[in-house]
Every structure is written in structure tokens, then in C-alpha cells.
Amino acid sequence: MCGISAIILADQGASACPDLFESLGLLQHRGQVGLLSPLDAAGIVTSGPKGRLYQCKGNGMVRDVFNDIKLLGLVGSLGIGHVRYPTAGSSSLSEAQPFYVNSPYGITFAHNGNLTNADELRVYMDKIAHRHINTDSDSELLLNILANNLQKTGKFRINEEDIFAAIKDLHRQVRGAYACVAMVAGYGIIGIRDPHGIRPLIMGRRKNPAGYDYMLASESIVLDSLGFTDYEDVKPGEAVIITQGGNVSRRQLIVADKFTPCIFEYVYFARQDSIMDGISVYKARLSMGEALADQVTRSFGKDMDIDVVIPVPDTSRVAALQLSRKLNIVYREGFNKNRYVGRTFIMPGQQTRRKNVRRKLNAMALEFHGKNVLLVDDSIVRGTTSKEIIQMARDAGAKKVYFASCAPPIRYPNVYGIDMPTRQELVAHDRNVEQVAEEIGADKVVFQDLDDLVQSVRRFNPVIEAFDTSVFDKYYVTGDIDDKYMERLEGVRNEDSKGRLSIDNDSVGLPNCFFHKQ
Structure with a gap:
């Protein structure tokens, strides 16, 4: 991006x-x-x-x-x-x-x-x-x-x-x-x-x-x-x-044929104080929280035993707050973020990502100890970050750790400008919800329903009939993506990920500061 x-x-x-x-x-x-x-x-x-x-x-x-x-x-x-x-x-x-x-x-x-x-x-x-x-x-x-x-x-x-x-x-x-x-x-x-x-x-x-x-x-x-x-x-x-x-x-x-803005802009990338295509990102995330609360209720049924809702900072805060209000469950800030360490799902190498999760977040035992915790995040991509965060919650004394995602399971790569990993690296690819929970170490995982996500955003601008949701449903709006293309893309991304582990300054001698007179 x-x-x-x-x-x-x-x-x-x-x-x-x-x-x-x-x-x-x-x-x-x-x-x-x-x-x-x-x-x-x-x-x-x-x-x-x-x-x-x-x-x-x-x-x-x-x-x-x-x-x-x-x-x-x-x-x-x-x-x-x-x-x-x-x-x-x-x-x-x-x-x-x-x-x-x-x-x-x-x-x-x-x-x-x-x-x-x-x-x-x-x-x-x-x-x-x-x-x-x-x-x-x-x-x-x-x-x-x-x-x-x-x-x-x-x-x-x-x-x-x-x-x-x-x-x-x-x-x-x-x-x-x-x-x-x-x-x-x-x-x-x-x-x-x-x-x-x-x-x-x-x-x-x-x-x-x-x-x-x-x-x-x-x-x-x-x-x-x-x-x-x-x-x-x-x-x-x-x-x-x-x-x-x-x-x-x-x-x-x-x-x-269709106006299809990327829905992941509203889920994760855009700042919450931005308005894009007539839609307030902040309001869209509030709406996502309400819809996710309904999904949590359906998933738990009568066995709801959540003591506290804790967001994974920062993009999920708005949705987590609205979810907690609708479920009438206390909201707490359980993670303290080091703002001088960047995002993790696009970082090169699994070991680097794992280390940076710990550098990026610190769990406060005061909010976790002896509690059944529902962690809320914007999405689950590789699962590396989610797994580390769940383990941090357990290390801080949580009895049970549930995990709710504002986005549906991400099962397919993005081809429109988001550097997501290959299918094999996506934790939800070829796994059901129970298997994802087992893989990341959660007692339960709740994903947002795709239709609910779309309506959470679209309600603020009904003129937009559809969104690019290809990472969830494999429907690529440009109509030119097939398995052969995907295999070629994944080959390139695998090679790129290897090369990105070291600093690359292979400029071919062109200056990075210059002036030119026409």
C-alpha cells in the first residue's frame, strides 16, 4: 500500500x-x-x-x-x-x-x-x-x-x-x-x-x-x-x-461495470479520521464492531463467559469499543504500544515478525490476570502476530483467550496493491475456523461475516453497490486473475521475501537528488 x-x-x-x-x-x-x-x-x-x-x-x-x-x-x-x-x-x-x-x-x-x-x-x-x-x-x-x-x-x-x-x-x-x-x-x-x-x-x-x-x-x-x-x-x-x-x-x-473500492481500506489501512468515497472510516469501524458483536453472540450462545474486551491497538479500538457496548461487557486497554516500531504483517521473515510483536506491544497483567478475555483485532493474516498476542495474554495470566476479527477469514492473496503473503502463508487458507483457533492458540476465534462487513461500510454510501473483497471470496473485480496468474505471483513474492531480508541499495547510479531544466 x-x-x-x-x-x-x-x-x-x-x-x-x-x-x-x-x-x-x-x-x-x-x-x-x-x-x-x-x-x-x-x-x-x-x-x-x-x-x-x-x-x-x-x-x-x-x-x-x-x-x-x-x-x-x-x-x-x-x-x-x-x-x-x-x-x-x-x-x-x-x-x-x-x-x-x-x-x-x-x-x-x-x-x-x-x-x-x-x-x-x-x-x-x-x-x-x-x-x-x-x-x-x-x-x-x-x-x-x-x-x-x-x-x-x-x-x-x-x-x-x-x-x-x-x-x-x-x-x-x-x-x-x-x-x-x-x-x-x-x-x-x-x-x-x-x-x-x-x-x-x-x-x-x-x-x-x-x-x-x-x-x-x-x-x-x-x-x-x-x-x-x-x-x-x-x-x-x-x-x-x-x-x-x-x-x-x-x-x-x-x-x-461496477465501482468497487477496496474494503480493506476501511478495515485496516486508512486513518479513522479520513473520509473516502463518501464513507467515514470511523463510522464504518463503529458499524463493524456492532456487526461483530452480533456474530460473537451467535458464536457463543448461552456459553458467553467473556469478562473483558481488549483491542489489539490501534485500528481495532473503535470496533472493539462498540462491540463491548453492545455486548455490555467491560472494555479495557490491555496492551501498551511502542509507537516507534512499525507494522508487522508486511515485515520480512517470520522470525522478524515474531520478535517485533513483543517489541511493539506489552501486555498489562492487571487487565488479564484471572480473566476470560476477548481480544479484538482488525484482521488475521498470517496468524503470526495473533499467535504471539494470544501467548502474551496467557503469559499475563488470562484464563481463556478468545479472538474476534473485524474481517472475515483472509484466504486469498491481494493483487491490487496490498503486499499480503501467498496462499500457503495465510493462516485461514484451507483451514476452518476451529483449525485457525488451534493454529494461533486461541480458545475460540470469531470472524466477521462477509455480508455483514460489506453492509457495515456500504450503509454510509448506498451508491456503492459492491467492494473489492477478493482476499475473502477470491472474486477479483478486474476479471483477469486465474490460477496460472496466482502461481506466477506467488513465485515472485516468495523470491522477493527472500531478497528483502537484507538491505538492498542496488541503485544503478541514478542520483536520488537532482534538478533538470526542460
Whole structure:
């Protein structure tokens, strides 16, 4: 999962860098892996006078990549930013985004999502377009598809119609999930969202004496925090072009059969204070807690002996609180979190993940000793984290440890931008609920019902008829995923997981800070 942002200021003498830097900090949760892993990365590119580009990017969290000197060097009133962990390609510095091509017109590009036809696009780039792809990243592929489409105009300077036509062709060429921001040096910024709307993209504006500033970002929290208002979602299949001078053009370029945003955004990835596609993440998680309470009641029946409900921090807190209120069972904070250790399910290597669970959480015996505890988490992926947390609860003196998941069993890999493991690594794959409980060491496991999860989110925007729920039901909305594709994907992910155990800095000599004059 990645976070993207783009900004263009009305005052062309002002600096876009401070807002871009703040935006990446607000999106860090979408690109954070952890202190022991080199996988997370961040980058900013700005466009200054006469179309000169200024860039800084690298592996690490936002606070690690940028310092005051580097930020002062990012000159210009428009720019784009990116935070990432890799879902296609490796973790090398050469794959940190934004990406850049000098021809045509000087284009920079940042992408959240994952393409499902990357292999055939590589062949096209090599044999037909004759464009060199320098990395294994599908984001670089997307950039070069767009650049190649614009190149075909043959014009000295392009206009909005040329850009819309190039993006429309891009939609016809690529498949998968992609929310993207791009910048044409000295011209303006662009927002693109895939026809299914799998990944989010939101636009807002901010009034100042010179006119309106405009911003695109993955989540509304960025716009809220930076004072942007009147924000709205970029529609599936829509493109937005904002030029220097403040002209905004929006156009629906392609319409898919269904609008299917990823439901896992609401379960886990998005910040709870964000609103995406008209749905408050906070309200959706409250609703998930209510539905999960009903599922717990059905599962336990008359044998309900839960003394306390304890969330696994942080994303499950809201749901756990609502569940406890509906069940009329006391809610307690039983785990203390070290906020300087990152997420675990996307960390490389089982041993690393196990160690980091203990570094990340500490169980307070005061809340566990002698009690039957219901732990509530957003989901169970590999089961490694859940198993360690359950053991921590037992070590703290819990008599029984039950485990409730706000999400249904995750049995299939994600192909749309979430770097989940292979089927064989998913604890719920080919296991029933009782077997999952045995595997992670719980006395009982309760999973959310898929229909209940969908309704928990959809109730806040009935216009959305369906969501991407492929990790639960194996229904891939792009319609191009078969067993052969899955086997190839898992082979790549197995190889990647081996390579990610060591720090990879195989940059091919391209600088991570540069300027370019168009």
C-alpha cells in the first residue's frame, strides 16, 4: 500500500514543499513497514521556474529521508509526493518514487496500487514502444505508458485534450488498481483513478489571496489538516488536470461495470479520521464492531463467559469499543504500544515478525490476570502476530483467550496493491475456523461475516453497490486473475521475501537528488 499527494499553488513564487512534506507525514501509515526493514520509502519532486525539477527520495520513513537542507532545496510552487512499501518489484533505492522521464515534456509520476497485466506491458514497452524500463516496478511501467501515449502527439507543447486522450488510451492498455498523480514540468499536475476505483484519490482546494491552491491525496485527512476544503473524490475512470494559473479540468474517460473500492481500506489501512468515497472510516469501524458483536453472540450462545474486551491497538479500538457496548461487557486497554516500531504483517521473515510483536506491544497483567478475555483485532493474516498476542495474554495470566476479527477469514492473496503473503502463508487458507483457533492458540476465534462487513461500510454510501473483497471470496473485480496468474505471483513474492531480508541499495547510479531544466 502506498500514499500519494500532489499540490499546485496559486502563488507561483511560493514553495509547495512544506505542504508536500506534511502530506507525506500524514500518509506515513500507508507506507510504513518498520525500523528494522528497508522496505519503506518516501520521495518528493517539485517544479520550479522554467520547468526545472527538484527531487529528493530514498528508503526509510518520511522523517528519515528528509531534513531541513533537503527540503529547502525542493524549489517550486507545484509538486508530487509518495510514501510506499513495495508490492511489485524490489525494495531498492532505484524503485523509490516518484519516477521521472525526461521525454516527452519532463513527467514525474507516483502510483498507489498494482497492475495485473504488467508482464505483457513490459513486452509492449520493449518490442513496440522501444522504451527502456529501468526497474521491476509496475509504477515505472505506468509512467512510461503515459509518456509513450503523449509522445505520439509529436507536439512541441501539449494541451489538456492531448493529456486526456493519452490517459484514455492508458485506461484501455492497463489492468489492475491504480490511483496516480503526475506532474508535467512547468505545466501542472494530474490525477488519475482506475475504472473500478479500487484505490482512493481525493481532491480539494484552499483559498488564499492569490487565488486557489489545489491538492490531490490518498486520504481526506491530508486535505483537512492542511486547510483544504470543498474536497471530493476523484471518480473511477476520471482524470483531473490542474494547470499553473488555476484552471481545473475534470473528465470521465472510461466507465467500468461496477465501482468497487477496496474494503480493506476501511478495515485496516486508512486513518479513522479520513473520509473516502463518501464513507467515514470511523463510522464504518463503529458499524463493524456492532456487526461483530452480533456474530460473537451467535458464536457463543448461552456459553458467553467473556469478562473483558481488549483491542489489539490501534485500528481495532473503535470496533472493539462498540462491540463491548453492545455486548455490555467491560472494555479495557490491555496492551501498551511502542509507537516507534512499525507494522508487522508486511515485515520480512517470520522470525522478524515474531520478535517485533513483543517489541511493539506489552501486555498489562492487571487487565488479564484471572480473566476470560476477548481480544479484538482488525484482521488475521498470517496468524503470526495473533499467535504471539494470544501467548502474551496467557503469559499475563488470562484464563481463556478468545479472538474476534473485524474481517472475515483472509484466504486469498491481494493483487491490487496490498503486499499480503501467498496462499500457503495465510493462516485461514484451507483451514476452518476451529483449525485457525488451534493454529494461533486461541480458545475460540470469531470472524466477521462477509455480508455483514460489506453492509457495515456500504450503509454510509448506498451508491456503492459492491467492494473489492477478493482476499475473502477470491472474486477479483478486474476479471483477469486465474490460477496460472496466482502461481506466477506467488513465485515472485516468495523470491522477493527472500531478497528483502537484507538491505538492498542496488541503485544503478541514478542520483536520488537532482534538478533538470526542460
